[in-house]
Amino acid sequence: MRSIFKVLAPAALVCGSVSAQPFVHQVAYDPAKDSPSEIISKAANLVPSSRQLEFLQLGFTAFIHFGINTYTGAEWGSGKEAAELFNPGDTFDPDQWCSVAKEAGMKMMVITVKHHDGFCLWQSRYNDTFSVRAIPWRNGKGDVLRALTDACRKRGLKLGIYLSPADLYQIESPGGYYGNGSKYVSSVIPTQPASFSSEPTKVRADKPSNAPVFTLEADDYNRYFMNQLYELLTEYGPVHEVWFDGATPKSKGGQAYTKTEWFKLIRTLAPNAVIFGGPDVRWCGNEAGKTRDNEWNVLPVANELAAGDDRTQPDLGSDSRLTSKSYDEGGRKHEPTLLNYLVPEINTSIRAGWFWRNEHEQAVRTADDVFDIYERATGGNGVFLLNVPPDRHGRFADRDVAVLKETGRRIRSTYGDLSRMEGVTSDQPALVDGKADTIWQTPGKQVEATFRFSSARRINRFVIGEAVGTVGERVNQHALDAWIDGGWREIASAGNIGFKRILRFPSVETDRFRLRILESRLPAAISGIAFHYYDQPLPSLTREQDAAGNVTLVGPKTQSFSWKPHGQADTSSSFSIHYTVDGSLPTSQSPVFEKRIALPEGGTVKAAAFSNGKSGPVLEARIGIASTDWSVKEVSSEHAGYEGSNAIDGKADTQWHTDWEVKAAVHPYTLVVDTGKTRTVSGFTYLPRQDKRVPDGMVETGEFSLSPDGRQWGKPEPFRFGNLLNDPARRIHLFNKPIANVRYFRFVSKTGAAGKPYAGAAEIGLLGN
DSSP: OOOOOOOOOGGGOOSSOOOOOSOSSEEEOOTTTSOHHHHHHHHHHOOOOHHHHHHHHHOEEEEEOOSHHHHHOOSSOOSOSOGGGOOOGGGOOHHHHHHHHHHHTOOEEEEEEEOTTOOBSSOOTTOSSSBGGGSTGGGGTOOHHHHHHHHHHHHTOEEEEEEOSOOHHHHHSTTOSTTOOOOOEEEEESBOGGGTTTOTTSBOTTOOTTSOOEEEEEOHHHHHHHHHHHHHHHHSOOEEEEEOOOOOSOOOTTOOOOHHHHHHHHHHHOTTOEEETTTSEEEOSOSSOOOOSSOOOEEEESSGGGTTSOOOOTTTTOHHHHHSSOEEETTEEEOOOEEEEOEEEEEEESBSSSSOOOSSSOOBOOHHHHHHHHHHHHTBTSEEEEEOOOOTTSSOOHHHHHHHHHHHHHHHHHHSOOGGGTTOEESSGGGTSOOTTOOEEOSSSSEEEEEEEEEEEEEEEEEEEEOTTTTOOOEEEEEEEEEETTEEEEEEEESOOTTOEEEEEEEEEEEEEEEEEEEESSOOEEEEEEEEOOOOOOOOOEEEEOTTOEEEEEOSOOOSSOSOOOOSSOOOSOOEEEEESSSSOOOTTSOBOOSOEEOTTOEEEEEEEEETTEEOOOEEEEEBOOOTTOEEEEESOOBTTBOGGGGGSSOTTOOEEOOSSOTTOOSOEEEEEEEEEEEEEEEEEEEOOOSOOOSTTOEEEEEEEEESSSSSOOOOEEEEOOOTTTOOOOEEEEEEEEEEEEEEEEEEEEEEGGGOSOOEESEEEEEEO
């Protein structure tokens, strides 16, 4: 695939002249003294560092959350878990991760070698109690990072490491280093483990012979953290990204981080690595895959340490933000002293949650969603980091694999197909000559370029990039026109361009296009353009169910994730929906969905869209038993307006909530329901409150019991629902086998999410046989 995004030295510019820049990715300025035009000019001349530019070219990367939480179902561990819970067995296969990631079009694997709980996935000399060294798996010699490093090398992928500064194990353990009040003393990195605290200036005996020694002032935790960084950067890799999460689930002793020393160590040991949460790469401002309409990469910062701080403003990097005398971050006001080039990383998860939880209820994004985010992120001046959590067997699950492979197919078929660029001519030849060493240096801030094809082409994607590596990002408004019915018609427009912008629009068929640069900070340098066509597959379907067990199949529709929905693709083709309820896969000969499907006793619906011999992804939905004849027989607590009956009314926007005005509110709470007749059930469902994401009223653990008559009860079935606050989707709890002769059920809460003393539910349901 020919890349239109060129890496040039200033001398390589052939379409106009650009003076050499006196600075690279950072420049000092004073918004109180510099004029607005001077500030904008400085920003327009700022360019990324070579490591940042290489990172931008990756485009699509993988995030791997794997650890203790994989085996507990939690999103954030406590640091108190038994280390031996971690056991991926003989099926552990990072090569499968890399193989699938590469097929998806990903270029790098970033793994959580230590999450907030503190469990270490590599053979660290400094933690032999809460790490792979302390467990039976592979006799304590297992090394997740080593296996992934080897797989990345085999598959031609780059490697990134996520090392959490927060460390609950070091907080909670007796003798832990985090916040232990130790003094800052002269220390060396790497430190001899046996004399880590008693003699911190003693160099590790097995230090690699060609690796440097760092001398600094450090307390116990910073020395621990830097020794682990040293291990990771000298014994694995090469490492191309170091990921520092800003989350702090719990603090202790006023622990501070010596980030200046961390950055020095990284720059020395991994000079090609970008630092996330540092001076190179920043968070996009959300974890849902959302993108800004305009993602500028030059931002005002107070200092290099503050460069990676989280910032969520929708107009980040705009002219008004650049020229302001201060900026807000997390409610704190900062006075900027630097303009810094910072690459945004658009991170989200393919699953509802960062860690794998289970296969029967954890939602997985569709390929429609992932491809949409890919286009908006990589085509919005950023890098897409998609989390794909391995399961408890150490493998990517089948549903995730299917989505990734389909996403990769769409990327290749859309952006790997250059047939629509064959024979194109332009009044700006540098844009279509296919050469990596020519660009179009525009003569002014408002310019045009036209493109002519040898014959009409069907187009719905336009890609454009600025030569940010040599000139900087300058365009802040542009539009694309097509020659239709004897005249120019605007078909797409956007704000800034930066490294790469993808314009998406309804398909047009024509032989002429016109690019208009409408506004620029300074005359721009365009590195190239490309025209493409995305052949929109048939959509994924979703289902809706009412209290009577009637099922409606719909598509396309926003899924149950909170990101910007896919809405700019060509979905004009018609289709029909075919479905089955007998467990078989739907075909074009299966019943056509025309009206609601009545399933009062529940069941499983499988459905797909069909058109012209093609079919879309298969929806498989487990339908609950109709609740229209149910009634509440007992409820131990309810607040006025939040009665227990709300949990069985078939409405997600109502809820049962225990009384929050009781002074001594405490679990357990009980809800007993009569379903009206006896039947066989295979499990139950729990939908937490949907009105807002607060833990009050969300049940984390409890017991579920069944009865034929409301007097004789079967053995209580314990349940646990993790990550409810971040993922308030419907949960499914399946019994080991179907249970017959059931009329009543009893739902008992034991603990609430985040330790809250309340219980509640938007809906509680039963699954049929």
